[in-house]
């Protein structure tokens with residue numbers, strides 16, 4: 001299933017990337033120079049963010065899935081970026097070793113958000129930032145939320161453990177981050193169940 005997910009991911013996302021995701025990635029990663037030059041990306045997948053990174057002192061791209069990592073390793077834009085196989089719940093880095101951690105469409109899939117956010121917090125320097133883009137529960141649309149709840153068990157099995165009903169904004173706050181920027185927006189040209197998103201920058205407080 002993980003091979004299939006990795007193989008289907010880019011073609012499945014293509015229309016959404018063109019409609020909005022590529023612009024959101026560009027805008028988010030443009031915030032990095034003001035945060036710092038040592039950056040870790042978790043759940044980097046096939047490397048959809050690679051085209052949008054500014055010049056950095058250190059860029060580490062991590063993922064737990066070998067099929068995603070194989071695709072990532074073939075990206076011509078990799079340049080000097082390091083690629084590391086690692087679970088976001090157990091990051092093989094020292095405390096405070098990064099200025100920023102990037103997570104795009106990952107916190108929906110990790111087995112335990114609190115554990116992952118705790119690890120992100122640990123590897124960030126004091127005042128470092130989580131730069132995130134995540135699809136979330138449809139809090140403001142009860143009928144869509146009901147559909148998300150119904151479909152979630154099956155969806156999770158075919159979509160790499162992805163959950164549809166997570167309140168990721170609350171989880172980020174609970175983990176000890178303060179939002180510096182937060183945008184809620186519907187992901188265009190995506191399935192209705194994954195359209196509600198949040199993105200922004202949250203500082204380690």
Ligand SMILES: C[S@@+](CC[C@H](N)C(=O)[O-])C[C@H]1O[C@@H](n2cnc3c(N)ncnc32)[C@H](O)[C@@H]1O
Pocket residue numbers: 042043044045046047048049062063064065068086087088089103104105106109110111160
């Ligand atoms: C939906 S894809 C998103 C890929 C990429 N970040 C993007 O924006 O297109 C989710 C990625 O998170 C990875 N992932 C899921 N759970 C993970 C975990 N616990 N640790 C590390 N990576 C994980 C998956 O292998 C997959 O590559």
